[in-house]
Amino acid sequence: MKVKFSYLQEQFKDYQVYLERIAEVVKAGDYTLGKAVSDFEQRFATLLGAKYGVGVNSGTDALILSLKAIGVGPGDEVITTPNTFIATVGAIVAAGARPVFVDCTEEYVIDPDLIESAITSHTKAIMPVHYAGVPADMDKIMPMAHRHGLPVIEDSCQAIQGALNGKCTGTFGLTGAFSLHPLKNLNVWGDSGIIVTDSEQMRDRLRLLRNHGLQNRDEVVIFGYNSRLDTVQAAVGNQLIQEIDWITATRIKWANKLDQALRELPDAITVPERRPHKRYVHHLYMVQAKDRDQLLAFLQDRGIEAKVHYPIPLHLQRAAYRLGYKEGDFPVAESQARSIITLPVHQHLEEPHIDYMVDNIREFYQ
Amino acid sequence: MQVKYLDLPRQFQDSELHRAIARIFTHCQFVLGPEVAEFEAQFAQVCNTRWAVGVNSATDALFLALKALGVGPGDEVITVSNTFIATVGSIVATGARPRFVDVGSDYNMNPNLLEGVITPRTRVILPVHLTGKPAPMPEILEVARKHHLFVVEDAAQAVGAAINGQTVGSFGEVGCFSLHPLKNVNAAGDGGVMTTDSEEMVNLLRQLRNHGLKNRDKIDFFGYNSRLDTIQARVATYHLQFLEEVTRRRQKNAELYDRLLADLYDEVVIPPRGGDVKQVFHTYVIQVERREQLIEHLTQHLVETKIHYPIPIHLQAPCREWGWKPGDLPETERQAQRILTMPIHQFLTEAQIHYVAETIRNFYRR
Numbered sequence: 001m002k003v004k005f006s007y008l009q010e011q012f013k014d015y016q017v018y019l020e021r022i023a024e025v026v027k028a029g030d031y032t033l034g035k036a037v038s039d040f041e042q043r044f045a046t047l048l049g050a051k052y053g054v055g056v057n058s059g060t061d062a063l064i065l066s067l068k069a070i071g072v073g074p075g076d077e078v079i080t081t082p083n084t085f086i087a088t089v090g091a092i093v094a095a096g097a098r099p100v101f102v103d104c105t106e107e108y109v110i111d112p113d114l115i116e117s118a119i120t121s122h123t124k125a126i127m128p129v130h131y132a133g134v135p136a137d138m139d140k141i142m143p144m145a146h147r148h149g150l151p152v153i154e155d156s157c158q159a160i161q162g163a164l165n166g167k168c169t170g171t172f173g174l175t176g177a178f179s180l181h182p183l184k185n186l187n188v189w190g191d192s193g194i195i196v197t198d199s200e201q202m203r204d205r206l207r208l209l210r211n212h213g214l215q216n217r218d219e220v221v222i223f224g225y226n227s228r229l230d231t232v233q234a235a236v237g238n239q240l241i242q243e244i245d246w247i248t249a250t251r252i253k254w255a256n257k258l259d260q261a262l263r264e265l266p267d268a269i270t271v272p273e274r275r276p277h278k279r280y281v282h283h284l285y286m287v288q289a290k291d292r293d294q295l296l297a298f299l300q301d302r303g304i305e306a307k308v309h310y311p312i313p314l315h316l317q318r319a320a321y322r323l324g325y326k327e328g329d330f331p332v333a334e335s336q337a338r339s340i341i342t343l344p345v346h347q348h349l350e351e352p353h354i355d356y357m358v359d360n361i362r363e364f365y366q
Numbered sequence: 367m368q369v370k371y372l373d374l375p376r377q378f379q380d381s382e383l384h385r386a387i388a389r390i391f392t393h394c395q396f397v398l399g400p401e402v403a404e405f406e407a408q409f410a411q412v413c414n415t416r417w418a419v420g421v422n423s424a425t426d427a428l429f430l431a432l433k434a435l436g437v438g439p440g441d442e443v444i445t446v447s448n449t450f451i452a453t454v455g456s457i458v459a460t461g462a463r464p465r466f467v468d469v470g471s472d473y474n475m476n477p478n479l480l481e482g483v484i485t486p487r488t489r490v491i492l493p494v495h496l497t498g499k500p501a502p503m504p505e506i507l508e509v510a511r512k513h514h515l516f517v518v519e520d521a522a523q524a525v526g527a528a529i530n531g532q533t534v535g536s537f538g539e540v541g542c543f544s545l546h547p548l549k550n551v552n553a554a555g556d557g558g559v560m561t562t563d564s565e566e567m568v569n570l571l572r573q574l575r576n577h578g579l580k581n582r583d584k585i586d587f588f589g590y591n592s593r594l595d596t597i598q599a600r601v602a603t604y605h606l607q608f609l610e611e612v613t614r615r616r617q618k619n620a621e622l623y624d625r626l627l628a629d630l631y632d633e634v635v636i637p638p639r640g641g642d643v644k645q646v647f648h649t650y651v652i653q654v655e656r657r658e659q660l661i662e663h664l665t666q667h668l669v670e671t672k673i674h675y676p677i678p679i680h681l682q683a684p685c686r687e688w689g690w691k692p693g694d695l696p697e698t699e700r701q702a703q704r705i706l707t708m709p710i711h712q713f714l715t716e717a718q719i720h721y722v723a724e725t726i727r728n729f730y731r732r
Binding site for chain 1: 461
């Protein structure tokens with residue numbers, strides 16, 4: 001049996017229905033910031049309970065433009081975690097600022113109790129990552145950020161429909177940055193992203209920043225960038241967003257089943273504690289495994305596309321050399337990097353796939 | 367008779383194009399799929415360069431080219447003021463300052479004025495091949511060599527243009543092209559591509575567009591997310607096969623306009639033509655007397671025209687803050703008052719061009 005990590009070919013087996021939506025764009029010749037974009041922005045914001053959505057070229061750009069919009073630049077510091085996709089940190093560096101890392105918790109998100117000691121007079125923003133679809137502890141982070149007068153930019157790229165006490169991730173901070181990359185829970189046919197915010201001022205600034213700072217065709221009010229959500233991608237998004245409840249529910253269903261089965265192997269597998277006030281959306285289903293590398297090879301050999309997200313934490317990458325961190329600085333993230341493994345839990349799997357994964361993991365440890 | 371400025375719905379109705387896109391669904395590699403490399407190879411061939419690198423937009427192409435050359439805060443980049451905002455926005459995005467030089471009667475950088483604006487901070491000369499006419503590259507390269515400056519070409523409007531058979535994008539360190547829907551070779555959304563003959567540059571640019579990733583898990587330096595979408599690469603490859611035909615039709619349209627407007631020399635100024643220069647007429651820009659009234663007259667007769675661009679960049683709000691003022695670039699400013707862009711696209715008929723010329727004639731001769 002094969003358990004594939006990517007499901008795009010199954011998801012888009014019937015791509016005609018999307019092409020029909022794109023045909024409307026073609027008929028109008030409306031390729032740049034067309035109607036499908038504003039429709040999608042509205043739908044996405046409504047889905048999350050945010051006031052505004054601003055479509056951009058990628059989750060990376062959603063983070064960069066958010067930082068730029070609050071004036072982050074050279075000399076500033078932004079606090080985040082070292083266990084994330086490179087784009088989180090790349091965005092901070094792209095804005096000209098310095099990333100300051102804080103270790104993570106057992107559930108792979110920034111440790112709220114360690115943030116305060118990382119704040120300096122240069123800190124300009126806090127950027128928690130809802131990593132793997134695990135909501136960061138916004139209930140602790142927001143009051144603390146407020147106390148220090150610091151804006152919070154949420155990296156929600158992996159956490160569409162994640163929530164704490166029913167409030168969606170991405171709607172706690174000043175902005176929430178989302179990715180619509182083909183591998184995300186809500187995806188389109190290429191790089192794309194979207195920012196949500198409740199602030200009209202931020203919305204207006206973000207709209208300017210994504211479109212060259214143009215106030216109209218001929219007048220430039222600030223220097224900006226070119227980072228627009230393509231109309232054709234928005235058309236795909238408008239079709240797929242109708243399925244998001246099913247996508248999220250299915251991932252949660254498979255994750256719960258895996259949780260239950262893997263908890264029966266406490267000596268070999270550590271499943272993070274699931275807190276009842278959080279909705280985990282399992283973009284990546286990650287557990288910690290004994291003899292990870294051998295398990296990974298074993299599962300891959302059995303046709304199960306398990307992965308590691310990621311084997312090298314950001315502070316130990318060559319790119320981060322100049323930041324001056326060293327091994328041992330973030331013990332939790334470093335230890336997790338050696339033991340984490342990601343199992344497929346996507347919406348196109350069936351129950352036998354889950355059973356097959358569990359059987360193989362059991363067999364490996366026997 | 368109606369004469370539209372452009373006709374995108376017509377260009378994209380081709381069912382061959384739809385079949386070409388459908389191929390992507392056999393593998394669903396929406397990000398950096400094989401179609402991107404295929405496009406890059408073909409594009410490099412068209413430009414007579416060794417390599418091409420697909421990115422998210424021409425803005426990003428310029429930005430990444432400057433980044434790859436090490437341009438940053440404290441540096442200056444010399445360019446022109448009569449260009450789309452992105453040329454200057456990309457300079458500002460690197461942290462460098464733009465320094466403007468005036469243009470000649472062909473709307474392009476005046477090489478005789480270049481030495482007057484070079485300072486110890488100057489790192490790059492960034493000429494724009496505006497309207498699809500090559501800037502005087504031999505003269506610009508001579509100045510650049512003498513002063514040890516890099517040259518980056520803004521060829522966003524000029525795919526296929528050439529001087530003495532040498533194509534634009536092959537003169538400087540990097541050539542930057544746009545695949546925006548309004549360009550001569552276009553995608554169905556934002557897209558861009560860079561050309562270069564340097565192996566060192568191509569590797570750097572490929573890494574810069576993809577987060578600085580050396581492979582899935584290792585990051586050499588912090589980069590950006592600016593990849594040409596697979597689907598856009600496919601659309602652009604499809605349109606690339608018609609480039610010669612599109613160029614030929616645009617040249618033919620331009621020749622007809624030139625001929626029909628020749629005797630209105632008191633009111634209509636046609637820029638210099640000919641020599642060893644191949645123009646590709648992304649736009650057909652003339653200078654006219656009583657412009658605003660002429661536009662009104664043409665609009666009344668259903669002829670769509672545009673102005674590229676009514677406000678030179680040095681007089682836009684953010685540049686004024688740096689001290690630029692009216693009078694600094696007299697030729698650029700004079701042209702901004704008088705330029706007018708006529709429809710020139712490949713779907714125009716001879717009858718339509720006769721009609722446009724006749725409508726202009728009626729305005730001045732009534």
